[in-house]
Amino acid sequence: MPPLMPPLLEIRDLHLTMATRDGPAQVLTGVALRIARGEIWGLVGESGCGKTLTGLSVPRLVPCPPAHYPAGEVRLDGEDLMALSERRMRALRGRRIGMILQDPATSLNPTMRIGDQLADVALAAARHDPALLGPGPARTAARALAATMLDRVGIASARQRLSAWPHEFSGGMRQRVLIAMALIGAPDLLIADEPTSALDVPVQAQILALMQGMAADRGLGMILITHSMGVVARACSHVAVMYAGxxxxxxxxxxxxxxxxxxxxxxxxxxxPGRHTPRGTLxxxxxxxxxxxxxxxxxxxxxxxxxxxxxxxxxxxxxxxxxxxxxxxxxxxxxxxxx
Amino acid sequence: MTAGTRLPRPAARRPRALRRFGRNRLSLLGAGLVALVLALALFGPLLAPYPAHVAGGIDTAARFQPPSAAHPFGTNELGQDVLSLTLAGARVSVLAGFSVVLIGGTTGTLIGGIAGFLGGWIDEILMRLTDLMLIVPNLILAMTVAAVLGPGFQNMVLALALGWWPGYARLLRGEVLAARERPHVTAARAMGASQARVLVRHILPNCVSPVIVKMSLDMGFAILMVAGLGFIGIGVRPPVPEWGTMLATARAYMPDMWWVAMAPGLAIFVAVFGFNLLGDGLRDSLDPRGGR
Incomplete structure (x- = not known):
């Protein structure tokens, strides 16, 4: 049954070669994925199998050189991202494609207040979609939206927290801020790279539940990059297992x-290990x-x-x-x- | 816009850095000396006991008076009160040193920042230019330029700043190369930030600590250079009091009229020493990983 509409994200036969001192390394060899709105895809595999590079390739954040894409397409609603100019691509980042990078501890700028960082993203996104912000002066509206988003990701007294610095937040709170930041532009696709790996187990469960809730509310398509089958089983609707590219x-x-x-x-x-795994079978x-x-x-x-x-x-x-x-x-x- | 004028410094390190700075006695001494010199630069002419001498007035009847209650540092060959001239001279030295460091630092920061951020052939050109400027000794370059442009405060500052930026360009390029690989920079890109925004908002603010340290250390050298130019006669012209010029004049009457040289020499020493201690202290507290 061929779909009439192109899927939200379609990666076709994506190849990525990385120039190294010892010659070219075939890092991705024909990755293919189709993701529809509302689906949460788990991308699993060992370290070094190309999960992160696959994720970074969608918003074209892999520096070229040293990277090089000999073949492949990445289509967002049918539009080939690989063929876009850097300028058009930038308009999609943060606005249509939200991204959460690997380490919440270092993904926030230590020299900017939380509110300013969120508002900056909102303002950049609003340049391509003015309906994003409410009425009034853009800066004020962006800050209001930032407060709303912080509140929605479960940060208490969000309005006061806007003037906090990243170092005043715990790891879990920073991850919440990053989720708010990835979603403030109301993207259609969210790529989250190991969103829970750096967090305590109880916080992991909270963050996963939060992301599932946000995805369901907004009809997001989501790629959850992880090395944990447990995360996949708990949070994802689909799974793609990667091995060596x-x-x-x-x-x-x-x-x-x-x-x-x-x-x-x-x-x-x-x-x-599962609940019924007998000793010695792991x-x-x-x-x-x-x-x-x-x-x-x-x-x-x-x-x-x-x-x-x-x-x-x-x-x-x-x-x-x-x-x-x-x-x-x-x-x-x-x-x-x-x- | 209050948000833009805030001092962008890694906030996570600020309180701890302050505490570290306060623990070091030498840093505190440096901060005290710098405060003293800055106060003199601001209020020196007002504190001078003989304001007429600062304005260029002379008193030939009181030439070469040794230190006394009326003239704690004696009088010079024109009968002017050396203490008054030295107090007033702080203004030229500090202002010139500050201008040189500020102009050189800003230029170098921009050049190095752009070179490190953009890379490629722009980086090559800017850095080779920097290397070229580093080959020429600073004082020689400043002397040449000042000699061509003629004496005067502005020309002196310009001449020194011209040789001052390459150090900052190199420093900043290295810092930017390291900072642009940090995860929050990629995160900002992933959120749709433009190149200029990434550089100005996410990279440069994370590179300011070493620049502040270098500026503080350089203030001492700049004051020394200003005095050096004054000493060889291509700085500020008398009657504007300036430490280097005062020393140059006093040299002719050494060692018999030693007090004429003592006050300006002491002032230069205190200013340079203070800024160096402050810079060392700042470096230790802002960058505890170790000195250069």
């Missing part, structure tokens, strides 16, 4: 977590992500895969649909028992 398994969370087909997905899940995945300078020609997971055959090492398996939106890039997947 490409997506190896994708689908609705219920499908993928209940019937993981790729050996890598299974390994990731086996490394997470298993670490042996080996590490391959050297991207000299990646194996076939399936990049083959060197660590218990089921690899010579065919796996010869050619890379494409993503094949398994039904119910579930797809896997593996020559020998576990056949998910449907029904």
């Amino acid at each position: 490409s997506i190896v398994e994708t689908g609705p969370v219920v499908e993928v977590l209940d019937r993981p087909a790729h050996p890598y997905t299974r390994a990731l899940m086996a490394a997470v 298993r670490a995945l042996p080996g590490t992500v391959p050297d991207l300078l000299a990646a194996p020609p076939g399936c990049r997971f083959a060197p660590r895969c218990p089921r690899a055959t010579p065919a796996c090492r010869a050619a890379r398996p494409p993503l094949r649909p398994l039904g119910a939106g579930h797809a896997v890039a593996c020559a020998h997947p576990d056949a998910p028992a449907h029904g």
Whole structure:
């Protein structure tokens, strides 16, 4: 059933090469994703598998050089972002694409008050969408909006907090401020890179609930970059598992977590303790992500895969649909028992 | 606009930095001396016991009087009260030093900031220009320029500032190169901030601590340079009292009339010493990772 409308975000066959001192590294090799409004996608994988670079590639924040995109498209509502001028791209950042970077401790400018930072983003976004701010002088309206947003992300006495400095806030509060900042321009797409990894466990749950609530309220499409299957299970509607620069398994969370087909997905899940995990069954995945300078020609997971055959090492398996939106890039997947 | 005039300094470090500064006795001494010199620059002419001498009046009957109750630092070859001239001379020295550091610092900050931020061939050109300026010794350059432009306060400041900016350009370029990789800069970009805004709002404010430190240290050197230019006769012309010029005149009567040289020499020493101590103290408290 081909959709009549283009999806909110469509990444097609995205390749990214990074120039290093030892030659070009193939960092992304054909990433593909389709995200609709209201969906929360979890992008999971080990460190260094390209999650963050995939996220940064959407608003084109990866510096080129050293990065280079030999192929691929990133379409927002059908418009190819890769073809836009820097000026047009900047108009989309903060306004249509909200972004939360990895570390809440360092993502705020230590020399600016919270309110000024929020108002700046609101003003920049309002330049492209004047309806964003209420009536009255722009600066005043932007500050009012900043207070409203702080209040909505659960910061008490928001109006007084506008004049606070970032160092006066705890990690959880800073993450709330960053969420407010990412959403103040009323974007359609929110990309959050490890939004909870730097936080205490109780705060993690609060932040996840907050983000889910905001996504539901505003019909946002969301990419949640994480290395935690727990976060995926708790907060996401869909999941894409990345390994060494490409997506190896994708689908609705219920499908993928209940019937993981790729050996890598299974390994990731086996490394997470559950309530009923018996002692001694928690298993670490042996080996590490391959050297991207000299990646194996076939399936990049083959060197660590218990089921690899010579065919796996010869050619890379494409993503094949398994039904119910579930797809896997593996020559020998576990056949998910449907029904 | 009150928001724009606020001193942009890393706020997280401010209270701790103040406390660290207060713990160091030498820094406090430096701050005290600097306060004294600044007060003299503001009120010196008013405090002078013989304002007529400051204005250029002479009293040939009282030439070369040794220090006494009436003239604590004696009188010079024209019978002028050395204390009065020295007090009044603070104004020229401090104003000139401050102007030089401010003009040189601002120019260098802009050049280095732009070079570090934009990179590429702009960086190359600006930095090679900076290297070129660093090759020429400061005093020689200032002497040449001042000699060409002629003596006078403005020309002297201009001549010194011309050789003063490269140090700041280098300092700022390095700071900006480090600061532009900080996560909050990428975060600002991700939120749609323009290039100019990223530089002015998110990068430069995070680079001011080392500039403040260098400016404070440089104030001492600048005052010394101003006195040096005055000493070789291409600074401010008499009758405007200036420490370097006073020293130059007094040199001819050394060592017999030693008091003529003592007060201006002491003043230069106190000013330079004070600003250096202050700068060291600021550096230790703003940048505790270690000195340069």
